[in-house]
Amino acid sequence: MTGDRRWARLAIASIPVAFLAYFFAYPLVSILTTGLSGGADSLEILSRQSTRSVAWFTLWQAAASTILTVIIALPGAYLLGRYEFRGKRALKAAVTVPFIMPTVVVGGAFLTLLGPSGPLGIDLRRTVWAIIIAHVFFNYAVVVRTVSSAWERLDPQLSEAATALGASHRAVLRYITFPLLAPAIASAASIVFLFSFTSFGVVLILGDLVHSTLEVEIWRQATNLLNLPAAATLAIVQLVAITAVLAFYSRYQRSRAVASRVAAVRKTAMNPVTTRQKLLVAGNLLLMAGLLLSPLAAIVIRALSTESGWGLSNFTNLVEPTSALFVPAIEAIRNSVWIAILATAIALAIGLVTAWSIDRATTRFGQTLDVLIMLPLGTSAVTLGFGFLIALDTPIDLRTSFWILPIAHALIAIPFVVRTTLPVLRTIDNRLREAAAVLGAAPGRVFRELDIPIARRALVVGSGFAFAVSMGEFGATSFLARPDTPTLPIAIFRLLTRPGATTFGQAMAAATVLMIVTAAGIFAVERWRSDTEQEF
Numbered sequence: 434m435t436g437d438r439r440w441a442r443l444a445i446a447s448i449p450v451a452f453l454a455y456f457f458a459y460p461l462v463s464i465l466t467t468g469l470s471g472g473a474d475s476l477e478i479l480s481r482q483s484t485r486s487v488a489w490f491t492l493w494q495a496a497a498s499t500i501l502t503v504i505i506a507l508p509g510a511y512l513l514g515r516y517e518f519r520g521k522r523a524l525k526a527a528v529t530v531p532f533i534m535p536t537v538v539v540g541g542a543f544l545t546l547l548g549p550s551g552p553l554g555i556d557l558r559r560t561v562w563a564i565i566i567a568h569v570f571f572n573y574a575v576v577v578r579t580v581s582s583a584w585e586r587l588d589p590q591l592s593e594a595a596t597a598l599g600a601s602h603r604a605v606l607r608y609i610t611f612p613l614l615a616p617a618i619a620s621a622a623s624i625v626f627l628f629s630f631t632s633f634g635v636v637l638i639l640g641d642l643v644h645s646t647l648e649v650e651i652w653r654q655a656t657n658l659l660n661l662p663a664a665a666t667l668a669i670v671q672l673v674a675i676t677a678v679l680a681f682y683s684r685y686q687r688s689r690a691v692a693s694r695v696a697a698v699r700k701t702a703m704n705p706v707t708t709r710q711k712l713l714v715a716g717n718l719l720l721m722a723g724l725l726l727s728p729l730a731a732i733v734i735r736a737l738s739t740e741s742g743w744g745l746s747n748f749t750n751l752v753e754p755t756s757a758l759f760v761p762a763i764e765a766i767r768n769s770v771w772i773a774i775l776a777t778a779i780a781l782a783i784g785l786v787t788a789w790s791i792d793r794a795t796t797r798f799g800q801t802l803d804v805l806i807m808l809p810l811g812t813s814a815v816t817l818g819f820g821f822l823i824a825l826d827t828p829i830d831l832r833t834s835f836w837i838l839p840i841a842h843a844l845i846a847i848p849f850v851v852r853t854t855l856p857v858l859r860t861i862d863n864r865l866r867e868a869a870a871v872l873g874a875a876p877g878r879v880f881r882e883l884d885i886p887i888a889r890r891a892l893v894v895g896s897g898f899a900f901a902v903s904m905g906e907f908g909a910t911s912f913l914a915r916p917d918t919p920t921l922p923i924a925i926f927r928l929l930t931r932p933g934a935t936t937f938g939q940a941m942a943a944a945t946v947l948m949i950v951t952a953a954g955i956f957a958v959e960r961w962r963s964d965t966e967q968e969f
Contacts, residue, residue: 509721510576513584535947536635537907541940579620631648647674671816736944784846806847806851821913921943
């Protein structure tokens with residue numbers, strides 16, 4: 434019986450391994466093969482001044498975006514990490530919304546806000562400043578949520594003891610608080626750097642090909658110039674750079690890891706009492722409102738603005754044919770919803786099996802699978818889409834199949850399902866499973882009637898993330914979407930790139946729809962997550 438169960442576990446674990454092997458490893462190997470087979474041509478591509486310029490711009494704008502994001506977000510992290518006030522849970526959800534916003538929505542928002550007819554009266558289109566500001570908006574939540582979670586666990590007795598011994602507040606921050614927060618800040622900064630380094634939709638819309646990252650250049654070489662060897666070579670450069678960043682981050686985390694006392698959140702959070710504390714909270718809230726709400730509000734305002742005044746004509750025009758698309762924009766909304774439903778179903782199935790396999794593994798296989806399943810999340814979506822385009826023609830040509838988009842979206846969404854489900858499965862007392870087995874329950878029945886019901890809430894949270902990720906996915910979709918079946922992000926991009934106030938208004942209306950759907954999903958996820966959170 435034990436042997437049969439072992440083989441059953443191996444058979445189940447082989448499902449995510451096979452999925453990753455064919456839909457992730459095989460496309461990346463195909464990119465490597467295409468790029469390295471060029472030989473002298475690949476070296477010539479790498480030696481071009483244009484290639485070096487793109488690589489340098491990708492590097493320095495990512496570094497600048499990361500530094501500015503950390504500086505601006507640290508006060509918000511302090512606010513959420515140390516203070517308790519009414520509406521804090523809603524604020525956490527609101528802060529997260531921009532991060533999960535589709536990149537085309539963010540690009541459209543800042544195109545409206547920083548364009549020639551924007552409310553600020555300045556035109557920053559095609560400038561690096563617009564790109565960096567958009568990256569700060571997009572990645573603000575990463576620093577706030579990551580660092581605030583670490584900040585609220587720091588034992589306040591450490592700083593209180595230092596203050597009692599005569600240390601100033603500045604000295605406490607410099608020698609106690611920041612060293613303890615360094616791993617969390619480094620973790621957030623590495624994520625921001627990677628997202629800025631692989632930025633696609635924001636740079637494509639705001640840079641308008643005047644400023645290009647490696648991500649944008651891969652897309653341009655493959656789709657506009659049809660130069661697949663050049664695109665593959667640039668993709669290899671990007672993969673090497675991402676691997677180097679991840680390796681450096683891992684080494685840094687190991688060297689800076691320190692053991693520290695943690696405290697219950699209820700003990701560290703304090704209500705603002707003094708005038709200084711109240712001003713600090715109010716100032717942070719105003720900064721958050723200005724930074725996070727202004728771009729999103731600009732989309733809604735522009736969507737409701739028509740040539741004849743305020744109205745809903747931009748929304749009603751979504752059902753009408755347009756020269757920018759082969760189908761009415763309303764079809765793109767339906768396509769996105771349908772693809773997101775299928776992608777969520779695939780992500781739930783593969784993610785649940787993966788989490789169960791990792792939890793039940795008794796060897797290093799579980800740890801290895803845990804690392805492998807996260808790799809698609811750290812890989813460029815454009816690279817994945819390009820890999821799908823050049824690789825998935827055997828044994829079945831999926832490149833023209835409707836299923837290629839749900840599969841690509843699910844590949845990116847699976848890590849979210851695993852990360853939300855696995856911690857819950859690990860809390861299940863194994864004696865419950867053993868008792869069920871003694872009473873005659875087969876492993877499949879134990880899984881259906883014990884594991885799944887306990888992990889149900891986590892699965893709902895994971896499915897919410899998967900649906901939101903699929904709705905807004907743009908990088909891989911830009912390679913794989915067919916002209917007659919565009920997704921909503923593709924429709925928004927095509928409308929934005931067509932001149933004319935009418936198409937721009939339609940783009941903002943479509944972006945508003947996508948923003949509302951994504952925000953609703955995030956708030957629902959935050960509510961489920963908050964209901965199941967356990968404090969120390």
